[in-house]
Amino acid sequence: MSGEGGGGAVAPAGGSEFAAAARRVDEGAGIDEEAARLVAALDLEEKLACLDGDTEFWSGLADMTGGGYHAHPWPAAHVERLGIPGIDFVDGPRGSVVGAATCFPVSMARGATFDPELEERIGEAMGLEMRAIGATFTGAVCMNLLRHPAWGRAQETYGEDPHHVGMMATALVRGLQRNVMACMKHFALNSMENARFTVDVRVDERALHEVYLPHFRRVAEAGVASVMSAYNAVNGEWCGENRTLLRTILRDEWGWEGIVITDFIFGLRDPVGSVPAGCDIEMPFRQQRAAVLAAALADGRLAEADVDRAVTTIVTTLLRFRRVFEAAPQPDVLAQQSHRELAREAAVASMVLLRNDGVLPLDAASLGRVVVLGELARVANLGDGGSSEVRPPHVVTPLDGLRAALPGSVVDHEDLDASRAAGADVTIVVVGCTKADEGEYIDPSIMGGLVHLFPSPDGGSPAATAPAGTDPQAEAPTERPADDDGFAPGGDRRSLHLSAAHEALVREAVAHSTGPVIVVLMGGSAILAPWLDDVGAALHSWYPGMEGGAALADVLLGRAEPTGRLPFALPRHEDDLVPFDPDAREVTYGLLHGQWHLDHQQVEAHRPFGFGLGYTTFAVSAAGPPSTGGSVAVEVANTGRRAGTTVVFAYGSLPSSVHDRPARRLLGFRRVTAAAGETVTIEIPFDLGALDVRTDGTWTTEAGTYVIELGFSATDLPVRLELPRSGT
Secondary structure: OOOOOOOOOOOOOOHHHHHHHHHHOOOOOHHHHHHHHHHHHHHHHHHOOOEEOOEHHHHHHHHHHOOHOOOEEEEEEHHHHHHHHHHHEEOOEEEEEEEOOOOOOOOHHOOOOOOHHHHHHHHHHHHHHHOOOOEEEEEEEEEOOOOOOOOOHHHHHHOHHHHHHHHHHHHHHHOOOOOOOEEEEHHHHOOOOOOOOEEEEEOOHHHHHHOOOHHHHHHHHHOOOOEEEOOOEOOOOOOOHHHHHHHHHHHEEEEOOOEEEOOOOOOOOOOOOHHOOOEEEEOEOOHHHHHHHHHHHHOOOOHHHHHHHHHHHHHHHHHHHHHOOOOOOOOOOOOHHHHHHHHHHHHHHHHHHEEEOOOOOOOOOOOEEEEEHHHHOOOOOOOOOOOOOOOOOOOHHHHHHHHOOOOOOOOEEEEEHHHHHHHEEEEEEEEOOOOOOOOOOOOEEEEEEEHHOOOOOOOOOOOOHHHHHHHHOOOOOOOOOOOOOOOOOOOOOOOOOOOOOHHHHHHHHHHOOOOEEEEEEOOOOOOOOOOOHHOEEEEEEOOOOHHHHHHHHHHHOOOOOOOOOOOOEOOOOOOOOOOOOOOOOEEEEOOOHHHHHHHHOOOOOEOOOOOOOOOOEEEEEEEOOOOOOOOEEEEEOOOOEEEEEEEEEEEEEOOOOOOOOOEEEEEEEEEEEEEOOOOEEEEEEHHHHHHOOOEEOOOEOOOOOEEEEEOOOEOOOOOOEEEOOOOO
C-alpha cells in the first residue's frame, strides 16, 4: 500500500500484474475475469487494506487539518505489489480543490444555464486539471435535490427538480470521465447541513423513488464510476451502512456495479456491518475498519466472501477506467486561457435577470459616472470555504470587471454610503451571501469526538463506536468554528432574506439615486427580494467564479445576454415553502417541495422555476403532436429585435390521476438560440415514465390522457398537447 499522506497517482508499471490485466482487456479479455484473477493474487492483509484509505489516521488528520485537503489527492486501495493503482481523490464541484485551478461558477449557477452541453465541456476541463495534479478520482458530482433553499450547500447542486438535476449531473460525469473517475454524492436525501451527522430522514417509498432517487438513477445508468454515501440516516439506518440504499436499490434494482465510498471521516457507524451492506471503501484514512475487520473475520462476524466482493468491485472498476491511469497532462493546463474563457462563458450563461424595466442593457457611451455600492463588489466571493473551495490564480471581482469594461467612465465605489449615488448615471448595488453565511458546516462537537472514535496514536482500540455529539437527543451546537484551515463557518441559512445591512443598502440606494438602480445578487440559492419592484433591474449572479466580474460587465453592457433561468422557485415569503429546521434530529421528506409545493398550495411564486428575462422576446408553438416514442417538435420564434437565447420547458401531467402527485412535472428542456425574427424548430425528448407511481416495490403506469405543456417557465406554458397512454 502507499505510505503516509497523499500524492499524485502513478500509472501502473508496465510490467505489473494490473498493467498486464489491462493489456489483456484491451485485447479482448473479459474485465470480470481479469479482476477475479487479480483479487485471487491478493493476500488477506492486502484485501483488507483496500477497504479503507491508505493514509494512517492520526498523521492524515494532522495533514488534513493543516491544509492537506487542498494540497494533494487522498489515496485508497493502492496495492504496490501488483501495481493496482487504487484511487487518488480530489474534490470539486467548481474545479479542482488542489492547485491554482480554474474556478468555475458554482453548480447552482451552472444549473441555471440549463445547458448540458456546456456542463459537459466544464466537466472535461475540470477533469483535465484534476488529472494534471495527480488525481484519478473526484467527488465533484454533488447532486442532492434542493428541497429547501436554506440548505447550506445548495450552491453545490443544480436545483430543486430531479429531471433537471439528473440531466446536468450526467453531463458533468460525461465530461469528467474523459480524464478521471467521477463519484456522485451524497447518497441519499442529504439536503441539510448543520444536522448532517445526526439527522434521520424519514421517507416513504413513493417520495424516495419518485422524487429523491430518479436523478441518482439517471447518473448511475450513465456509467458513473462511484457513489459516495451520505452522513445522515434514512429511515433509521445510517447511509454508510444502509443496505436498502447500497444493496437493494443501487446494486440489485438498478444493476449498478461501481465503487461505493463513504463521506470523509464520519461516514460509518458500523465498520463491520458496512461491508456486507455494500460499502466498499471507508475514506479517507485507515480508521474504523482498519482497527476491527481482521478480528471480525477471525471470529466470524465478517465473511471473507463479503470482503472479496468489495475488493472485486474496486478492481473491476479500476480496469473499466484503465485509461485514466495513462500519462497525465502537464500542470500548465491549470487555469489555462481556454478554461478561463469557459468559466467566463458559463458565468454569462448562468446569470438570471429577475427584473428589467428597460434600463438594461446599459449604453456604455452614455455613462459618465457609475456608482457601485457594496463590499461584495470589491472582494473575491467564490462561494463555500469548505471541501469545495477552489483557489484560482486570480479573481475578477464585479468592480474589476466594470472598471475594465468602462475605461471612459468614472466608476466610484462605496461599501455602505448610498448617498454617493446622487448624481450618478446608474447605481449598481452588489449584495448577497458569502461563505460565512452558507456552506459546509463542521460541528465542533463532532470534531471533539474524534479521540473517542478512532484508534489511538499508540495503536490502541477505538474508545467508542460513534463520535461525541451524535446522540440524536443531544442539544444542537450553538457556535460555529472559526474560518481557518480552509473551512469557513458556513452552515444552513436561518433566513432567506438579505442581511439587515444589505437590505438597508438597497433601500437607501433607491432613495438617494438620481439614476436607475440595478441590484446584483450573489449567493448559492434563493434570496428573497421584497424590494424587487422598486429597482430598475435585478440580476442573480450566484457565486460566478474567477471570471465572474468580467461576465457581469458583459451582461450589464449588453455584450452578452443574461440567459440563465431559475433552477428553483423564488418565493415571496419563507413560510410559502416547506418547513426547514436546521437543527432537526428527525425530518420527513414528502412528495412536494419548491415549485410543486407552491402549486399544490395555490401560492404564486415571486419568480417561478425556469423564470429569466433576456434582451429579446420569444414565442413558442407546437410543430406537431407529441410522439408516443417520447419527443415533441417545437417551433421557437424570436419576436424581438436582437439575437437571443431562451430555454423551452416540457411539462407532463395526468389530470385524472387518483394519486397525490405534483400538478405537473418537468420532463424535458432545450436551450435555444435564434436571430432576430428567426423561427427555430427543435425536438424535446421526454419520458412519461417520470409520471409513473411507485408502490409495493413496483412501478405502475396509470391509464389516461396525459398532458404535455410547453413554455418558458413552470407557470408560463401556453402550449397544451394531449397523449393517451395505457396503464399497467
